[in-house]
Amino acid sequence: MPDVKENKPSKDPGDGGCGSLKPQTPGQNEEDKSGRKDSPPHLMDTVNEVSKLSIAHEIVMNHDFHMEEKVLPPNSLEGKVKETMHNAFWDHLKEQLSATPPDFTCALELLKEIKEILVSLLLPRQNRLRSEIEEALDMDLRKQEAEHGALDVSHLSKYILNMMTLLCAPVRDEAVQKLENITEPVQLLRGIFQVLGLMKMDMVNYTIQSLRPHLQEHSIQYERAKFQELLDNQPSLLDRTTKWLTQAAADLTTPPPTSPDTSDSSSVACPSPNEAANNSVPLNPTMVLSQGFLNLLLWDPENEEFPETLLMDRSRLQELESQLHQLTILASVLLVASSFSGNVLFGSPQFVDKLKRITKALTEEFNSRPEEAMLTVSEQVSQEIHQSLKSMGLAALSSDNTTSLIGQLQNIAKKENCVRSVIDQRIRLFLKCCLVLGVQRSLLDLPGGLTLIEAELAELGQKFVNLTHHNQQVFGPYYTDILKTLIPPAQGLETKVESL
Structure with missing residues (x-):
């Protein structure tokens, strides 16, 4: 070159x-x-x-x-x-x-x-x-x-x-x-x-x-060979990767947290603590790696202990985390809005697309000003629902329902909001399924509340799968060696390790 x-x-x-x-x-x-x-x-x-x-x-x-x-x-x-x-x-x-x-x-x-x-x-x-x-x-x-x-x-x-x-x-x-x-x-x-x-x-x-x-044809061998050369000169180069996988294994063996707070007035029920994972299944390398990759989408930007094997993809993972966050807010807005306006409006792809455009545009500054962003979203979405119901000759929302709709949309600004927590949990569950089953199979059985963002989820899932698959191919031997020290042989490591 x-x-x-x-x-x-x-x-x-x-x-x-x-x-x-x-x-x-x-x-x-x-x-x-x-x-x-x-x-x-x-x-x-x-x-x-x-x-x-x-x-x-x-x-x-x-x-x-x-x-x-x-x-x-x-x-x-x-x-x-x-x-x-x-x-x-x-x-x-x-x-x-x-x-x-x-x-x-x-x-x-x-x-x-x-x-x-x-x-x-x-x-x-x-x-x-x-x-x-x-x-x-x-x-x-x-x-x-x-x-x-x-x-x-x-x-x-x-x-x-x-x-x-x-x-x-x-x-x-x-x-x-x-x-x-x-x-x-x-x-x-x-x-x-x-x-x-x-x-x-x-x-x-x-x-x-x-x-x-x-x-592309030779990248796996090339990247692995180059990393091995670096590892030969720096034997401690896998220390952070070991910590990362150790934490992932610990997460899978630790009882899940309690359900999200249901104190707000959301009409959407929260899932049970065990909905996203079945802790009775013995650990295997695929489970630990999947959990590890999902943990990277929750990584604290101030934490410098990022695994060495994924440093080159850190910015890409941060971008995926940002997209996941945006989809969580978008799906939460659509779920709350649909619970008030029913199937008639949300059966129209044009109406749904319009709400998506409005929400995406108004939540660009969500991270820095969540309350202000959701106040504007609540006003615009309720107005759009009102106008659409009127144009279709349907009964408008009552004053109480309009107030409740606006209040629930504004509550999405809170991290502990039940709807937001449920949607975030379900998107991560979807991504976990993508790693195990593939994107297309995972799309066949989307968790409730995610069907309206199916296209966006497919794009996010494919990017996540591509990134993790490439890294598993390159660093699989190193992950295997680390996982051998984390997962007892009795839990089936020898029969599962080849899947890496």
Whole structure:
């Protein structure tokens, strides 16, 4: 894969020369707090291996993964410094080219880098174009021309533009065409560099797409091998994973908590304590792993003891946790609303979809302002039910029912709300079934109150299953070794372990 570089000239203004203007890599020649100029070689090797592993894992797990240029906020200090240094460099180049006789020092450095970029954009089979670029931008020849004051920067810029037209992706055609209208040499070179930076990013993303099938085919073996290399250097690398699975096993052998508080006026009954699990079943690896993965959807963000084997998916799991929370609120609203408006309204897919859109839009800020969000939701939902009943010629809700509806919807803001607790419990039960039975089979027997969010549950369940399945394939041997110490042989570990 080509190296990903920041899309800017690899030179910054400074003294009169250009070779000294290349920026340093972050941290280069900087001393750490202990006074050492460089990190220990084994530490740098570990960082590099983790970086490679993370990129490969991200490409496999995220089909939308692509590289983007880092865009700094224009008013940020870093953005202002970057812009100032870039402007200084291009002003310096303009001064050199305008001098009598012209100074081509920076221009030669610039042309050399442009040549390297153009060559990097070529595919292996494009040998003719490679030879053409090598000849047109022969730096030894161009240096001789510069020494005699005969370097034609404008002519070379036009050649570079023609080559960019051949090599750019269709999405960059317009940007390249705009460059053809620029006549001022330095402004043109600056524009060329900007567009070449975008073309480099296009090539990186093309390479990623090309590599994805190969990585998917070999990712399990690759990730496991890389993790083993890290484990060989750091024997304690599975300590947090062991704690995670130990806790999961303990959760399955601990009596479940009491039912959610039923003190509010919800008309929905709470499940019995044993509805979501049957503690009489002996422990097995599948149960422990399923419980462990479900526990990750309740992980305290302040808890740094996250299992090592899942660190690369921590952000993905946090996103799934957020989606689960959003679905809990959505399903709770729909369940309460349906208990007041009956089957007539909720038999209409259009009405249900409208309530979903309203609720999703109004609960975007739920985490930071739950009471305010649910107050608005209660008002909008009750109004929508009233208008829909009226338009269908049905009797409107009584004043008492409207007040009760609004009150129950507002109570969803409370964590201990019975409806919310029931829905959360049932969604987690659904996800647990997905891990054991698969998504499609789990959708055939949805717990009560979840049928209205079936499509959303299917999407959430599939993401969760894909993530857990990949990690079980990669780290299965490590999980097996840990589980052997947690589950007594008499409980059937030997016959179940292969399911990992």
